[in-house]
Every structure is written in structure tokens, then in C-alpha cells.
Amino acid sequence: MKYLERRVIHGILLLIGVSVLCFLFSDLAPGSFFDEMKLNPQISSETVAALRSQYGLDKPLPVRYARWVESVLGGEWGYSFAYNSSVRSLLVVRARNTLLLTTLATLFSWLVAVPLGVWISNHPGKWYDRLSMGGTSLLLSVPELVLVFGLLYFAIRTHALPVGGMTSVGFDQLGLWGKTIDLVTHLIVPVTTLVLASLPVLVRHVRASMVEVLKLPFIQAARGHGIGPARLLFRYALPAAGNPLISLFGLSVAGLLSGSLLVEVITGWPGIGPLLLEASMSRDLYVVVGAVMSSTLFMVFGSLLADVMLVVVDPRIRVE
Amino acid sequence: MGTEAVGRAIKPALVKARALCKRYVQRAPFSRKKFVIDALMDVDLEIALGCLTALVGESGSGKSTLASCLGILEKPDRGEIWFEGSKVSFANSRELTALRPKIQMVFQDSAGALNPRFSAAQIIEEPLEIQGRESGARLRARACELMEEVGLSPDAGNRSPLEFSGGQRQRLAIARALALKPTFLILDESLSGLDLATQAQILNLLLDLQTSHSLTYLLISHDLSLVGQVADFVAVMHHGKIVECGSRQQVFSAPQHAHTKELLASVGVVEAAFRTAQVGGGQ
Numbered sequence: 225m226k227y228l229e230r231r232v233i234h235g236i237l238l239l240i241g242v243s244v245l246c247f248l249f250s251d252l253a254p255g256s257f258f259d260e261m262k263l264n265p266q267i268s269s270e271t272v273a274a275l276r277s278q279y280g281l282d283k284p285l286p287v288r289y290a291r292w293v294e295s296v297l298g299g300e301w302g303y304s305f306a307y308n309s310s311v312r313s314l315l316v317v318r319a320r321n322t323l324l325l326t327t328l329a330t331l332f333s334w335l336v337a338v339p340l341g342v343w344i345s346n347h348p349g350k351w352y353d354r355l356s357m358g359g360t361s362l363l364l365s366v367p368e369l370v371l372v373f374g375l376l377y378f379a380i381r382t383h384a385l386p387v388g389g390m391t392s393v394g395f396d397q398l399g400l401w402g403k404t405i406d407l408v409t410h411l412i413v414p415v416t417t418l419v420l421a422s423l424p425v426l427v428r429h430v431r432a433s434m435v436e437v438l439k440l441p442f443i444q445a446a447r448g449h450g451i452g453p454a455r456l457l458f459r460y461a462l463p464a465a466g467n468p469l470i471s472l473f474g475l476s477v478a479g480l481l482s483g484s485l486l487v488e489v490i491t492g493w494p495g496i497g498p499l500l501l502e503a504s505m506s507r508d509l510y511v512v513v514g515a516v517m518s519s520t521l522f523m524v525f526g527s528l529l530a531d532v533m534l535v536v537v538d539p540r541i542r543v544e
Numbered sequence: 545m546g547t548e549a550v551g552r553a554i555k556p557a558l559v560k561a562r563a564l565c566k567r568y569v570q571r572a573p574f575s576r577k578k579f580v581i582d583a584l585m586d587v588d589l590e591i592a593l594g595c596l597t598a599l600v601g602e603s604g605s606g607k608s609t610l611a612s613c614l615g616i617l618e619k620p621d622r623g624e625i626w627f628e629g630s631k632v633s634f635a636n637s638r639e640l641t642a643l644r645p646k647i648q649m650v651f652q653d654s655a656g657a658l659n660p661r662f663s664a665a666q667i668i669e670e671p672l673e674i675q676g677r678e679s680g681a682r683l684r685a686r687a688c689e690l691m692e693e694v695g696l697s698p699d700a701g702n703r704s705p706l707e708f709s710g711g712q713r714q715r716l717a718i719a720r721a722l723a724l725k726p727t728f729l730i731l732d733e734s735l736s737g738l739d740l741a742t743q744a745q746i747l748n749l750l751l752d753l754q755t756s757h758s759l760t761y762l763l764i765s766h767d768l769s770l771v772g773q774v775a776d777f778v779a780v781m782h783h784g785k786i787v788e789c790g791s792r793q794q795v796f797s798a799p800q801h802a803h804t805k806e807l808l809a810s811v812g813v814v815e816a817a818f819r820t821a822q823v824g825g826g827q
Contacts, residue, residue: 441657444617445717449671449724450644463661538661 235524302510322495329418341430360424388492433465474530564623601781645724652733654713665701711742
């Protein structure tokens, strides 16, 4: 229990550190959201100054930080100048969309990577092992950008899939089944891109960990007892090969909120990615800080989850 | 050879290997170069029923490959293996399932040979469960019996194998091997890496079990002084071949092959060096 408490405290300290750095860096960047208004001859400099003062941007950095902390504790997470609403209400909707995308992508990549990696690890050097290794090398070398453009090109040429966005026009008029189908068809391009991008790393990790474990004498001993291949691979070898994979799983959970930025922007998926990009471009300070903080929160949660899973799965960690 | 012939005449062979060949080929990535290792070259070996046959040789001489082939963990490229009078090399999977319980191995690395995710009792229960020998409460009871038989307290059944000492882990590995009531036990460097006192205890346990369970042993070792004490027959391996084979007296007192003589001489050198070191340490 002490171990877990220590990890939670580490996580909180990390969150505080990231928020401080976020504020420091945003302060170092020149200009603010209201600077562009100065170029507009219809808005007087007094109005701009009044707006700056209204939103507290004329206050020194520590005061702004303290106000932001207060707002976080009050559940608002700061205020968006561009959207004229609290950052939390913006982030909640966007984070939900991003999570829908990335959770599905992570789920599918692991569902493919584990059985594939386990299977080929049991037959190293066979043609399907070489094919998988070649295929994953190729996928690893193709940038995410090319993958998503390739899939979008396919969607445009075949008209089989929608080209962008999350829903079609007239989504609200559809029934429950129609809505589901519409959402699923919109999900295919971004989810497939994310799966193809993360699959090679996962397959290679699963295979490498399994190949090492399958050489160990306890696996030989189990073979000598006449164990079936499925039981050998999934009951013996996979748990023993699990530790690095659990850490990797923690990382993939950590990346749930931040890993799909590029794909979201290109496919027009209304997630955190496009919001963060727009907010950075327009210097909507608190939205940027909010998006970075929620990604950090996931990072902390992901590594905490991996640590807890490791303790549960591997008795040795408790002993040590 | 006379003594060996007498020994063989009295004791029929439980395991026979004929002209076994095993080659490992490694190809460097993006290269046509191949690295070929001939681990076994036309190996003939007979292991007499109820005896302890020792297989000695330097590291990399092919001992463990031969053990894996005889333990049916690896398939030889060529050659035949006979067990209890029937041919087992290239047997189908159903025949192998029936055969595997009769041939068990105890490995050198006791920590690596026991599944770290299982408790001590689970480790012994697994082979029984896999083979469908026991189930339910009988499973745990049988595991406890076996733990007692190898000198471990059944109370330690819930402990992880990593909480045991090296000697205790090796006892656990022996208990697991005995669970399926094998007739042939391959001890692949099972006594290496243990201190002398523990080595002696495990050896005594193995010799007692040999009598009580009518076991036939193949002891793989590079420790000639150990082999000199316990083996009935000795086979010497060198570069993938068996260069000498016979009764212990024959091999130890009248070695024929140059490599055997070299090995025996090295024991003397090591012992002398050890004595010198002891004298030096005492000063």
C-alpha cells in the first residue's frame, strides 16, 4: 500500500511540476490572445487593455498561476478566450471524442498484436514469422501521415468511407442504429491509421519478449510434461513475458489522449488534437494548459496503472 | 570393452541412440554467410536400464543437445532413438504424449527451470494436471507427498520457487520430474552451481530415488570427480561425437582416447591448483 501511496504522490508532484512549466513557457512565448486585436483599427487600445485586465493577463505570473490553481480546484480549469466558456466544458467533450478514437485503436492493436506476436514467436524463422517481421518493418518505416493520406485516398476513390469528421450531415435525424453505423464508418479511417501505426511496435515487443521466455528451461520442462501448445504459450510463456508488455500497455494508456493529435487534425476528428492546435495558434492560454494537463493526467494514470498491474501480476516485485 | 560387454549383457538398454545428427545453422542478417554448428555427428549411445550413465565433455561438445534429443525436446536431423524397445524419433504427437511422462529432465538452472509465476505446490501439480493423472484435492495431496519425498516441507507449498535456496529448488525440480513416475531421468548439469555439501545431499537423494523408483539416469556433467564417484557407465563427448564409452573403471583407469586422457589430466591439474591456492590462502 505504501508503494501505491508513494506512486500517487509522485504523480501529483509531476502534475504540479508540469503546470508550473506550462505557465513558464507560455509566459516566455511572445504575444497573447488579445494582441491580434490591436491590428484591428476598430478596436481601441484601451478596449484591448481593459480586456487584458478583465481576464487578469496584466497580472504577474505567480498571481495568474494562483488564480488558475484556484479555478482548477473550483472545477473550471481556467477560461477560454476564443470560445468564451470554461476550459473544462470544452475539454470534456473533446476528450470524450479523442478517448473514443484512441481507446478503440489501442484495444484493436493489442487484440491483434498479442495473438500474432505469440504465434510467430513460437515459430521463429518460419515464412509467416519472416512475413510478419518484414511487414512490421515496412509499417514502422511508413510515417503516420502517409498512412492516413493513403487511407483517405482509398476512401475518396471508393466512396466506401466518409472522408472526415465524426458524423455526417443530418446525424441527429438518424435512429440509434443509423447513428451507430454512421459513427463506426467515420471511425474506420482514423482508427485503422492509429492501429497500423502502433501495431509494429507492439507485435515486435510481444514477439521479442516471448522468444526470450520460450528459451527458458521451465518452458522446456513444461514441453517435457506433454503440455499443449496453447496452454504452453498463454498460461506459461505469456505471463512470464508479461512485465515489459505491461509497461508498454501503461505507455499506450498514457498516450490515449495525446497520441492521435496528427490523425485527428487531418481527418477532422473533433478531439483534443485540433483544439490544442487552434488554441496554440491563437494563444488561448488556458486551453493549451488544460489540454497539456489532461494529457499529463493520462500519462500519470497510465504509468500508475502499469505499476499496479505489475505488482498484481508479478509476486517478485512485492518481495523485492 | 570386456567389462562394458558384461555390464550390457546383464542390463538391457532402456534408451538407444543410433547415428544421431543435429546441425544448427544460423544465417547472418542481410548476408549469404551461414554459420554451421554440428552439435551431434553420428552419435551412438546405449543407456542401460537401472544404471547411472554419465555423459562428460567440455562446454560446447554437444552434451545438452544430445540430452534434448533423448528427452524428445528437440528432433534430431538424422538418426534413430529407441526407448523401451520402440522407435521414438519422428513419432507422431499422440505417441509423444504417451511417451513424454516416461522421460523427464532436471535442468542446471533451477531458478529458470521453475515457473516463477507458480507456487511450489502448483509447479508439481501442473504435470499431473496436464497428463490428467490427478484432480481436485488429490492433486494437492500428491504434490505434498512428492515434496516430502524429496525432503521439502509440504508447508512450503504456497511459497514462490524464488523464495527457496538453490538446493531446495533443485529438490522441487526433482519432485516435479518424479510426479509423472518416469522411468528415465535426464540430469542436465543438475548438480552444477551447488555448493559441495548441497551437491552431496542432492546426489544422495537421487541415488535413493533411483532404488525406490527403479530409475535410469543420464547424468550430464563436466565434473569428472563427481562422475568418478557415482556413474556406472561413462560416455565422453568431444566436438559432437562420442569418443569413448564404457564402464566407469574402464574409462577412468584405462582411457583410450586422447581427449579422455586430457580431461582426466585436467582434473588433476585443477585439484593441484586448488590445493596450491588453499596453501597460499593459509599463509
